[in-house]
Amino acid sequence: MDNVQFAKGLEGVIAAETTICKIDGENGKLYYYGYSIEDLAELSDFEEVSYLLLYEKLPTSAQLDEFRSNLRAGRNLAPQIVEMIRSFPEKAHPMELLQSVISYLSGYVEHKIDHSPSCNCRITLHQIAQISTVIAAWERLRKGKDFVAPRDDLSHGANFLYMIRGEKPEPYEGDIMDKCLTLHAEHGFNASTFTARVVASTLSTCYCSISAAIGSLYGSLHGGANERVMDMVDEIGSKENVKPWIENALSKKQKVMGMGHRVYKVKDPRSTIMEQFLVELSEKKGDSKYYDILKEVENEFRSKMEAKGKPIHPNVDFFSGAVYRLLGIPVVLFTPLFAAARVSGWLAHILEQRKDNRLYRPKGLYKGTEPKAFDPIDKR
């Protein structure tokens, strides 16, 4: 054990064995329990993907029906939660609200506190069912509108848009929203997932684990890159301004948001799918401004970086902000929406952690002073 290497940020350290998510960064592939993200986005939906993440296999038709109806029955919020959202400080970020609500929520769930190595989140399903309702409620209440109760005849994504708008979205919009949740549902040992596992390893509740993971996702180095992509798009303003903007950014060694990834060395497969959604939405809504700018940024930046021998490709955040904006979702909801999707992956990791648990307890490399005498205060 003494020759264990120090790795800042645990980079490259294998923290656990896992069967949930395979990321093939060299070839741009992503799998949840062996199913490719392309197949899941095309052939499945967020509820079925959540079942897969919680039960490690695809459901039969009867299993899926039961799971869907449990999930949908759990979407609505207790009046006290709606009041909590209403009374949350006006200037607080919705991620702060979400983190608090998840802890508070556990007080409204029967038989919810389970400190055993197994976990009852498969039964309650509350975190998956309710996070998007909380986000939509916050969005409406802060604008002085009424809370819109969820509908149980809509997919998870379509219902989210319905609760924000108060009107049923077009089927293609609901479908794209739902698939965006699938794309964000799981991605291995990122910071928030690792946070969820660390908390789960103490046998704390799954509510506490999810609440901690939300806190981790809130940080600007984790969630939030798609917000900054939209800041960039707004600053650029038009396709014609892309070239000078990129030249200026590169000369100032400024990062181009949404480009590049620690793991993917080719185009992030989620970005390829997101791009198709943006093309479809741009066509349907007759507004290709965001797509035109982003595509030009991708081409221009890539060719400049390739010329330097550093090929850099779009990541999942590159097109997602524009997709959300065309769906009418304000920027402040982008990271909360990430949480609404990733919660299924977090729960999968919590379950996996508990199945073969060992409390996480790394150690620090001590760089402080050698032991010394304690001087009484009048001698210092």
Ligand SMILES: CC(C)(COP(=O)(O)OP(=O)(O)OC[C@H]1O[C@@H](n2cnc3c(N)ncnc32)[C@H](O)[C@@H]1OP(=O)(O)O)[C@@H](O)C(=O)NCCC(=O)NCCS
């Ligand atoms: C994600 C990120 C941190 C990965 O960085 P990384 O691991 O250093 O990436 P690479 O090793 O492939 O980078 C190779 C080179 O390209 C540069 N580069 C990578 N992404 C870049 C970007 N978006 N803009 C400008 N330069 C970039 C790196 O600085 C590095 O340059 P160097 O050789 O002079 O040090 C980085 O790409 C980034 O900051 N992207 C923008 C933020 C973002 O979209 N984050 C969300 C990630 S899901």
